Amino acid sequence: MSLVYDEYGRPFIIIKEQEKKSRIKGIEAVKASILAAKTVARTCRSSLGPKGMDKMLQSPDGDVTITNDGATILEMMEVENQIGKLLVELSKSQDHEIGDGTTGVVVLAGALLEHAEALLDMGIHPLRVAEGYEMACKVATDNLEKIKSTFEFSKDDIEPLIKTCMTTLSSKIVGRLKRHMAEICVKAVVAVADLDRRDVNLDLIKVEGKVGGTMEDTRLVEGIVIDKDFSHPQMPKELKDVKLAILTCPFEPPKPKTKHKVEIDTVEKFEELRKQEQKYFTDMVQLCKDSGAGLIICQWGFDDEANHLLMHEGLPAVRWVGGVEIELLAMATGGRIVPRFSELTPEKLGFAKSVTEISFGTTKDKMLVIEGCPNLKAVTIFVRGGNKMVLDEIKRSLHDAICVARNLVRDNSIIYGGGASEISCSLAVEAAAHEVVGDVQYAMRAFADALEAVPLALAENSGLPPIESLTAVRKRQMEENNPYLGIDCNDIGTNDMREQNVFETFLSKRQQLFLATQVCKMILKIDDVIKPSEYE
């Protein structure tokens, strides 16, 4: 740390305990940041595309996750470096906003930084680079607007949606069954979508999984699946046309929050208390019965006595149902969540056509399937898979596909994948660069080069000669002015992505460009990194 002297020549301290801290400044700091970001990006790079590889991650507790979802990989890597964390945040925000393209955005940011490094070596100021990137990003997104196409779909014609979801799923482990899975996802999204408002509430789609069976057994339940069983083993396993009471109060004597004491000093009082207690239980059950409910869903537990009383009155019940499920149930069955027994009235009950308890395999795993709800706007995707890791990965893949379908409902513009849009943008940015004078031109050219990182990685992961295939496509795009040409990852024999049916949503691509550029700008602006040295 540099020493500073005051006007009398005495050294003074700028940063507290500065000798204990490490500090890098100026161009060094930018380079260190870029190095870290590149390392993170490199990890994701091989997971890009339909032939991308998976990563195996072992958590601190020894659990194993196998995935090729960029956001999951980065999150579970436990990156410690600050700049690395920025990239983790980047992919997370892409995940939250769009749900797909989490790997692509990191690869793009890494490439942008890599090219920035070369510019810094040439002596261009980081801020000029950032400016150039900003301008280039604008050109690129404008170009995206130009090459986007819209497609029509409706509730009856969901084929285009399925095709888009298939593109997303092809890079995942479910690739083998992408058609089946894509149909499930799209049907789920269409079922809950509000097509007039162009909105989809993803909370209404629940993805539930159970280990065992094969992936083919994955299905869409038009209703709700809860990982619970009936509270009493002898309650009927199947109910038809049943009215549900959804309760958030326990089947227990009241427990006032205020501190109180019930004092018993005579035998009479003891007797009275006992009678009161018994009456309380019967009253509770009677209230439920009177309301006309045929099934009690309770957020809390109830003890043996209440359990038997319910059983005795022929009221099946489910206990310890989680808060999220309670809400979903209420939404789906059209019932109201009732916090007190006294407020239970017939009109607050929900309705379901059938409630069945299903069991699996040789263990005593049971689940409740609630189907035929009046409000069809809640669906569950029930996933089966060979082992826990496959199951988790399928769930993540389905989540991505659902997000894609949702984005299409929101905005039905698409652009073609397989690196086609990146190459097209790269050409556009390069053309625009020629019209700018100054260092910014260099920065824009670097941006154009960086955009090619995505098709390069795609070709590389697919086992194609990367530079050769990229330049070939680039040449054809230039000559034919056709922005739909991309890398032929699946070895089908055509570069035209319209024939291959490889789409991505416009929203996702645009978001990728924005986010990656923003993060680059942020990293380039850092010129001083101060951190405490390793703790003693």
Place this chain on the structure above:
Amino acid sequence: MSQQSGILQQGASEERGENARLASFVGAVAIADLVKSTLGPKGMDKILQSMGRGQSITVTNDGATILKSIYIDNPAAKVLVDISKVQDDEVGDGTTSVVVLAGELLREAEQLVNQKIHPMTIIAGFREACECARGVLESSAFSNQDDDVAFRKDLINIAKTTLSSKILTGDKEHFANLAVDAILRLKGSGNLEAIHIIKKPGGTLKESYLDEGYILDKKIGVGQPKRVENARILVANTAMDTDKIKIYGARVRVDSMAKVADIEAAEKDKMREKCNKILSHDISCFINRQLIYNFPEEIFADAGVMAIEHADFDGIENLALVLGGEIVSTFDDPAGVKLGSCKLIEEIMIGEDRLIHFSGVALGEACTIVLRGASSHILDEADRSLHDALCVLQATVKDSRVIYGGGYPEMKMAKAVEELAGRTPGKKSLAMEAFARALRALPATICDNAGLDSSEIVSNLRAAHGADPNSRMGIDVVKGEAGDVAELGIYEAFRVKLQILSSATEASEMILRVDDIITCKPRQRQ
């Protein structure tokens, strides 16, 4: 091996590309080799010693049990452990085979990777091969569902095949009959809970038997009848010590000794009243999940009612199921309660222990298997083996398709996959050939474990299948040669085989796709 990239936490490690692949292959193959020697009728057992206090010992050759008990650090190995666990949960048997097959697939894949074939190409080949093998499996399965006699014979053959690799192999005829009888009593309901297994050390395995009633390992209260005919049984789950006051915040506060005595008397009255209510159900036997204190026990004894306390949770559910009664917790409505019934309750002796025997129960589905054996280790292993057999039988009752065993399906699948490879252009065909070789490794392992010349027998089998597409040749482990498996009566359940095939392919695909292993810093434990 592991490089510090500088961005991960200290103590974390990352392995990339070739290194990562090597690590996962090594881990997975090591696990497969570990259980390999337990495969087949002549497979060997393993001793597992637990780390905890007492260092208890388990002797087993059940793949899932072995893998569950060992501590593994390699992430790829954990994938294999997981598939074996799922196989156990899903179909109950084939837990070793699935791991061995996945291990063999990876071993073959490793060689292909060394030949610079991209893992994705291998996966594509494996997928197609698996699809083809599945087709063969389906076409060579057959079902005798409509013919009861033949179906029973199938079941017995399946049970015998499963049991032949276990400790019960000496008495497999006996146990196969026992298991099939038990399953057939369920009448297709497939509820294994109704089959109760009781283990009592002493005697020999041969003395194990199937009891048509239900046996409860509990004692009858003191001074109560030891034998009740045409019993009316109340199955309850209620506190029979003192009823706690459930109203929150209630407490007793008295100012004199006399009042304490009064309240105590009131409590006693309350209990007596409860007992009387129970008795008013006109019952001859009362079974409670919780403890019954001396005082109520005495009341029951006075009334001449048999009272059984502390039947644990599973016990009580099974009992309720078997006796056909409700589990009761309140006793105000004697008319509305459905009581359980049985012809005879009596105390019986097995070895030195007294147990309660319910016979002539309403639900004819239930039965109890009493296992006898020289030591608790043998009994535990016998229990596991029998459980496997029961699971397989249950799977067969649900899906009645069966298939010949003894390496026959593997040889047949291998042949079909090889033919497919011959027709497929491109590098994928290499992966298919590898798949076929991995399938053949299973019969080879069975031969090796039996001390036979595996190369000789497997190539003989291959020739036999090649010459005649309808050949039914498999391994005859007893004679040490190729034999007709249909005549030998080696049958396996179709569902088990199918699950083995698809899980093993899925798992190997999963491991093959990995090109980067990131291990986080292990959590510090105090």
